Amino acid sequence: MSELAILLVDDEPMVLESLSEELQRNFGQNYSIEAAESGEEALEILEELQDEGIEVAVVISDQLMPGIKGDELLSKIHLEYPDILKIMLTGQAGVDAVGNAVNSANLYRYITKPWDATDLNLTVKEALNKYLRAKQLEQQNAQLRENERRLTQFLEAMPIGVSVHDVTGKLIYANQKAKELLKLGVLPDSKIEQLSDTFKVYQTETKQLYPSAQLPIVRSLAGETVHCEDIEIHHPDRVIPLEVSTTPIRDETGQISQAIAAFQDISGRKQAEDEREQYTRELFELNEALSRFVPRQFLQSLAHKSITEIQLGECVQKQMSVLFADIRAFTTRSEQMTPEDAFKFINGYLRRMEPAIIENGGFIDKYIGDEIMALFEGSADSAVNAAVTMLKTLAEYNLTRQRPDRQPIEIGIGINTGMLMLGTVGGNSRIDTTAIGDTVNLGSRLEQLTKFYNTPLLISHHTLARLEEPMKYAMRAIAQVQVRGKSSKVGVFEVFEYEPHDQKQAKLETKPIFEAAVLQYYQGAIESAKSLFHQCLQNNPDDYVAQTYLQHGFVAQR
Structure with missing residues (x-):
C-alpha cells in the first residue's frame, strides 16, 4: 500500500499547530501529518500528495473558514476522493452545515471544539482502521476480479x-x-x-x-x-x-x-497411432541395421570409447552381479495374443523395467524373448535395489491392468554375484556381447527357482555377502541348492522388501519360525520342520514358500 497521510484544515494557526502536534504524537510514526489553513490550500495539497503517490486517508476540517467553508470543502473532496474519511472539527457549525456534510460528503464523524484528546484520538484511530479495511477489501476484490479475468483468459485459450x-x-x-x-x-x-x-x-x-x-x-x-x-x-x-x-x-x-x-x-488419434506404428517399424529396422550395437557400460568395461574399436573375441574378467528377470507363463499368455499385441505387450513391459536397471547403475546385456539379463559392477546393493524397484514398478503397472484383456503380470528375478567373463562372441558379420561363467549360470538357476518357491526375488549367499547394507532389506533364508558340477551348496535368500507393509510385516514376524523350519528341514528333522511350517502358515496364511515346502511333500530342490 502507498504512503498514507492525515490532512488537517483550519484557518487558525494556533489551533492547527495544536491539532498537528496531538496527531503527530499518536499517529506520526505511520502517517504523514499535513496541514492547510484554508479550503483552497487543502485542495492543492491533496493534488500534490496524489502526484507524489501519497494517499490521504483522513481529512479533519473546521467549518467556518474564509473562502471555502468546511462542509463545501468536504463535499468537493468527496466528489474527487470518495474513499477519504471526512471528520468535521468545529465549535461553530450549524445544523445545516453538518447536515450538508453528512449528505453530500458522507461525513464520518463530527467533533466539537475544544476537543477532548481521548475522543479525538479514538475517532481518528477508528477512521484510519476503517480506511485500511476498505482498502484491503478493495485490493482483495481487485485481486479476485483479476484472478477471474486470468482464469477466463486461460480457459478461453x-x-x-x-x-x-x-x-x-x-x-x-x-x-x-x-x-x-x-x-x-x-x-x-x-x-x-x-x-x-x-x-x-x-x-x-x-x-x-x-x-x-x-x-x-x-x-x-x-x-x-x-x-x-x-x-x-x-x-x-x-x-x-x-x-x-x-x-x-x-x-x-x-x-x-x-x-x-x-x-x-x-x-486424430488414429492417425497418430498409425504414425507411431510406422516409427516403431522404422526404429526396429534401425536396430536391425545397428545389430553390432554394444552397451556403453560394456565399452567401458573393455576400456574402449567407441564401438568401432570393439574386436571379436575380446574379453575381460570382472566381479559383477548378474540379474535374470523372466515373465511367468509368457508362452501361454503370448499364445492368446496376435504377434502385434505380443510385441506391444513385451515392449510395454520392458520399457517399464529398464529404468530401474539403468538408474541403479546396471546395464542390460540382452533380452532373451521376455527375459532380461542385466549386469551390475560394484556393490551388490545396486542389483538388489534394481530388482526391488522393478517389482514395485510392476505392482504399480498392474494397477492399470485390471481388465480381463489386461491381466496382471508376474515375474521372477534371480541375482548372483561373483567373477565372470565379459566379452564378445560371433562371426565376421555379426557380434554380440555376452557374459559367461558359473556366476551367470547360478543367477539363471535362481530365477528358475522363483517359480518352484512361488516367490518373485531370490538372491544367493554370494550376493548377500557383497551387500554393503544387508540390514536395509527385508529377507530370509529359504533354501540350499546344489550347483551342478560343484560339491558345495549355495544358500538361497528370499528378498521381500518390495511387498506391501502388512505382508512384509507378517513375514518379518514369522521369520525366526520360518528359518528354524528351513534349518530343521536341511538337518533331516522333517516332522519338526513340518510343524514349524504349519505354525508359520497359522500366523501368515499367505506365506507361499512355506506352502511350497508342505504342498510338495518336502521334495524340494536340495
Whole structure:
C-alpha cells in the first residue's frame, strides 16, 4: 500500500499547530501529518500528495473558514476522493452545515471544539482502521476480479473444451473450444435428463444416445471423478469422438454446487497411432541395421570409447552381479495374443523395467524373448535395489491392468554375484556381447527357482555377502541348492522388501519360525520342520514358500 497521510484544515494557526502536534504524537510514526489553513490550500495539497503517490486517508476540517467553508470543502473532496474519511472539527457549525456534510460528503464523524484528546484520538484511530479495511477489501476484490479475468483468459485459450454445469445440469459456462466442438451459439437451458439429446451425445460407434444418468458430467454432479473415451458428438456433417474428464466442484460447506468437464476431439488419434506404428517399424529396422550395437557400460568395461574399436573375441574378467528377470507363463499368455499385441505387450513391459536397471547403475546385456539379463559392477546393493524397484514398478503397472484383456503380470528375478567373463562372441558379420561363467549360470538357476518357491526375488549367499547394507532389506533364508558340477551348496535368500507393509510385516514376524523350519528341514528333522511350517502358515496364511515346502511333500530342490 502507498504512503498514507492525515490532512488537517483550519484557518487558525494556533489551533492547527495544536491539532498537528496531538496527531503527530499518536499517529506520526505511520502517517504523514499535513496541514492547510484554508479550503483552497487543502485542495492543492491533496493534488500534490496524489502526484507524489501519497494517499490521504483522513481529512479533519473546521467549518467556518474564509473562502471555502468546511462542509463545501468536504463535499468537493468527496466528489474527487470518495474513499477519504471526512471528520468535521468545529465549535461553530450549524445544523445545516453538518447536515450538508453528512449528505453530500458522507461525513464520518463530527467533533466539537475544544476537543477532548481521548475522543479525538479514538475517532481518528477508528477512521484510519476503517480506511485500511476498505482498502484491503478493495485490493482483495481487485485481486479476485483479476484472478477471474486470468482464469477466463486461460480457459478461453485452452485447446480443449471446458464446460461447467450447475446441480440441475444446466450449462452455465463453455469456453470457445467447447462451443466449437458442441457447435453452440448460445448456451442452451437444458436439464440433466435433456443433456444427451440437446448436445447429441452418443455412445461410441453406435446410434444410441448416451444414457443421461451415465453421462460423466451427471456422475460428477453425484460426486464421482470420471474419465472416459466412449462418447461421440453427432453433427450433421461429422461425428466427433471425445475424450472426457469431469470432476465435482464443492462449495465452502463441502456440498457439490457444480461440475466441470474437460473434453477434446480424439479423431486424430488414429492417425497418430498409425504414425507411431510406422516409427516403431522404422526404429526396429534401425536396430536391425545397428545389430553390432554394444552397451556403453560394456565399452567401458573393455576400456574402449567407441564401438568401432570393439574386436571379436575380446574379453575381460570382472566381479559383477548378474540379474535374470523372466515373465511367468509368457508362452501361454503370448499364445492368446496376435504377434502385434505380443510385441506391444513385451515392449510395454520392458520399457517399464529398464529404468530401474539403468538408474541403479546396471546395464542390460540382452533380452532373451521376455527375459532380461542385466549386469551390475560394484556393490551388490545396486542389483538388489534394481530388482526391488522393478517389482514395485510392476505392482504399480498392474494397477492399470485390471481388465480381463489386461491381466496382471508376474515375474521372477534371480541375482548372483561373483567373477565372470565379459566379452564378445560371433562371426565376421555379426557380434554380440555376452557374459559367461558359473556366476551367470547360478543367477539363471535362481530365477528358475522363483517359480518352484512361488516367490518373485531370490538372491544367493554370494550376493548377500557383497551387500554393503544387508540390514536395509527385508529377507530370509529359504533354501540350499546344489550347483551342478560343484560339491558345495549355495544358500538361497528370499528378498521381500518390495511387498506391501502388512505382508512384509507378517513375514518379518514369522521369520525366526520360518528359518528354524528351513534349518530343521536341511538337518533331516522333517516332522519338526513340518510343524514349524504349519505354525508359520497359522500366523501368515499367505506365506507361499512355506506352502511350497508342505504342498510338495518336502521334495524340494536340495
